[in-house]
Amino acid sequence: MEITHVGVVGCGTMGHGIAQISAQAGFQVVVREVSEEALTKGLGRISKSLQRLLATGRLSGDDDPETIEARITPTLAYSDMARCDLVIEAVPEDLPTKLGVWRALDEVLDRGAVCATNTSSLSVIDQAMATSRPERFIGLHFFNPPHVMTLLEVVRTVATNREALQVGVDYGIRLGKDLVHTPDRAGFIVNRLLVPYTMDAVRALENGHGSMLDIDTAMRAGAGHPMGPFTLLDFVGLDVVLAITEAMFTEYREPRFAAPPTIRKLVAAGYLGRKSQRGFYDYSTGEPVPADLALGAPQLTAVTEALR
Numbered sequence: 001m002e003i004t005h006v007g008v009v010g011c012g013t014m015g016h017g018i019a020q021i022s023a024q025a026g027f028q029v030v031v032r033e034v035s036e037e038a039l040t041k042g043l044g045r046i047s048k049s050l051q052r053l054l055a056t057g058r059l060s061g062d063d064d065p066e067t068i069e070a071r072i073t074p075t076l077a078y079s080d081m082a083r084c085d086l087v088i089e090a091v092p093e094d095l096p097t098k099l100g101v102w103r104a105l106d107e108v109l110d111r112g113a114v115c116a117t118n119t120s121s122l123s124v125i126d127q128a129m130a131t132s133r134p135e136r137f138i139g140l141h142f143f144n145p146p147h148v149m150t151l152l153e154v155v156r157t158v159a160t161n162r163e164a165l166q167v168g169v170d171y172g173i174r175l176g177k178d179l180v181h182t183p184d185r186a187g188f189i190v191n192r193l194l195v196p197y198t199m200d201a202v203r204a205l206e207n208g209h210g211s212m213l214d215i216d217t218a219m220r221a222g223a224g225h226p227m228g229p230f231t232l233l234d235f236v237g238l239d240v241v242l243a244i245t246e247a248m249f250t251e252y253r254e255p256r257f258a259a260p261p262t263i264r265k266l267v268a269a270g271y272l273g274r275k276s277q278r279g280f281y282d283y284s285t286g287e288p289v290p291a292d293l294a295l296g297a298p299q300l301t302a303v304t305e306a307l308r
Contacts, residue, residue, distance in 0.1 A: 011042025017146030
């Protein structure tokens with residue numbers, strides 16, 4: 001099956017990046033949002049991203065930002081996605097919201113279209129069963145930001161047929177992604193390993209094993225991670241992290257997937273990470289400042305001060 005038209009539902013944190021790289025790969029893209037304001041914001045982010053790529057010489061081939069942006073059609077209507085061969089959902093990590101998207105799309109898409117969710121933790125088959133085409137439903141889990149991170153987890157459910165899976169694989173290859181196959185189990189591969197690690201880091205903080213800066217520095221300098229666990233949690237968004245842990249704990253019933261109290265308290269306070277200017281770090285002054293003391297963690301050590 002040849003893919004020419006790609007639909008993206010959502011033009012936010014993940015959706016705008018998915019729409020961008022799809023257009024860069026030569027697909028005609030229809031991106032849908034719930035309001036003109038959300039569309040304008042998402043398209044603006046795409047434009048800025050493409051201009052950065054142009055300025056740094058990272059746009060491939062003869063494409064320029066204007067040509068790429070011309071391949072993207074913004075809309076508020078699901079009906080404008082009727083011609084899409086592949087539709088990717090990139091709305092918030094909330095099952096009822098995603099099910100509503102799929103019920104609406106199922107009424108307008110061609111019977112041969114393939115549906116894909118970008119969920120990072122929710123059951124793919126649960127979403128597939130909200131449509132009349134579970135055999136043509138897959139997971140395509142991009143990583144944030146999609147136009148920078150090269151990994152794409154391709155997820156097959158118990159109902160997915162071979163052709164639908166191949167559509168997802170062909171699409172990922174055309175994007176130039178590093179593809180991995182994973183079954184429909186909460187967290188797939190990366191979050192199955194990453195979530196317990198980050199939750200253990202929070203527990204280590206709660207139990208006084210080190211300050212946030214100590215732990216972040218240790219994992220960067222000692223384990224070679226590009227960012228420490230608290231920096232990573234703030235980058236992902238603590239509300240998103242909480243939703244992921246709840247989905248994974250529901251599936252596996254293992255304590256290591258459960259969110260520690262600190263995560264829940266920060267989310268309750270509206271401290272969601274970078275997007276709210278405060279999470280484990282305070283970003284309001286530009287340079288991130290550790291918020292350990294407010295959380296009751298130990299004072300920064302002399303070693304930590306020396307590493308700043």
